[in-house]
Amino acid sequence: MQDQDSTRLTGWRAKAHEVIFEADTAAGKAFDIALIASIFLSMAVVLLESVADFRASHGAFLRTAEWFFTVLFTLEYAARLACVQRSGHYARSFFGVVDLLAILPTYISVLIPGAQALTVIRTLRILRVFRVLKLASYVHESEQLLHAMARSRRKISVFLFGVASIAVIFGSLMYLVEGPEHGFTSIPRGIYWAIVTLTTVGYGDISPVTSLGQTISAFIMVLGYGIIAVPTGIVTSELTRGQAGPVSTQACTVCGATGHDPDARFCKLCGGEL
Numbered sequence: 001m002q003d004q005d006s007t008r009l010t011g012w013r014a015k016a017h018e019v020i021f022e023a024d025t026a027a028g029k030a031f032d033i034a035l036i037a038s039i040f041l042s043m044a045v046v047l048l049e050s051v052a053d054f055r056a057s058h059g060a061f062l063r064t065a066e067w068f069f070t071v072l073f074t075l076e077y078a079a080r081l082a083c084v085q086r087s088g089h090y091a092r093s094f095f096g097v098v099d100l101l102a103i104l105p106t107y108i109s110v111l112i113p114g115a116q117a118l119t120v121i122r123t124l125r126i127l128r129v130f131r132v133l134k135l136a137s138y139v140h141e142s143e144q145l146l147h148a149m150a151r152s153r154r155k156i157s158v159f160l161f162g163v164a165s166i167a168v169i170f171g172s173l174m175y176l177v178e179g180p181e182h183g184f185t186s187i188p189r190g191i192y193w194a195i196v197t198l199t200t201v202g203y204g205d206i207s208p209v210t211s212l213g214q215t216i217s218a219f220i221m222v223l224g225y226g227i228i229a230v231p232t233g234i235v236t237s238e239l240t241r242g243q244a245g246p247v248s249t250q251a252c253t254v255c256g257a258t259g260h261d262p263d264a265r266f267c268k269l270c271g272g273e274l
Helices: 011-020 026-049 052-082 087-092 094-111 115-135 138-151 153-178 187-198 211-241
Strands: none
Touching (some): 052 094, 153 211
16 A cells, blocks of 8 residues: 555645645635735734733723634644644644744633733744745745855854854953943943943943943944944855755645745655655
8 A cells, every 4th residue: 555645635635735835826825815914913913912001991802803813823723734644744844833833822821820921922923924925926035045044054153152252251351341330240241231332232221431441342342343244244145155946836745845946746855746
């Protein structure tokens, strides 16, 4: 008997997969557009719920709306798992995790008092907008950006480690130069100041007073402008160096992966037939 993962979906699962995962049919486009509209409405509910006056006058409606969207996204998440042969593979994928995190806060708030603070995770729902990009010509550009960021991760990691080292060194130095009497009460406090200054944020809650401290501060400020440009240069270099080819809008029926070559017959991740 042929292995289940190597067979194509049939029946209602095949039709549901075409609507939920694909974007080259009228039904698939309508589903994606309706989903994005629901996401924006859900985000509006979350934003309005944070306004005290609006929450006081329309709290019951907002809570009902939030539960409506949570149940809606829960059903959509379950449908996605049911439409692929390897549901566990999709559940562990990036968008699979996003789908799960988008619905958990509401349920957790019922079991754990005070868990409403986790509603900020619901903003991850907005990432679903990238699924609509496959409806147009943006899929090629979005794939290029994702690949460039992935190729840059090691360089950016080294860069961030270097920035952290600079912050520790200068923060410790400022602790020795300025001392507790000028607000640098500890090395961690000095590191905090170094990070704020290096990133050109400049809150002003702590600042050097001595001439040597101000000289060091000026050097860090100038250094900060150069550091800000480094990540942009790294990603830009990868974008110009690695020009990815066009990708199709097909989603694998086995694991749900997207971003395949237009002439691909099998999934590049699990080997399932497209």
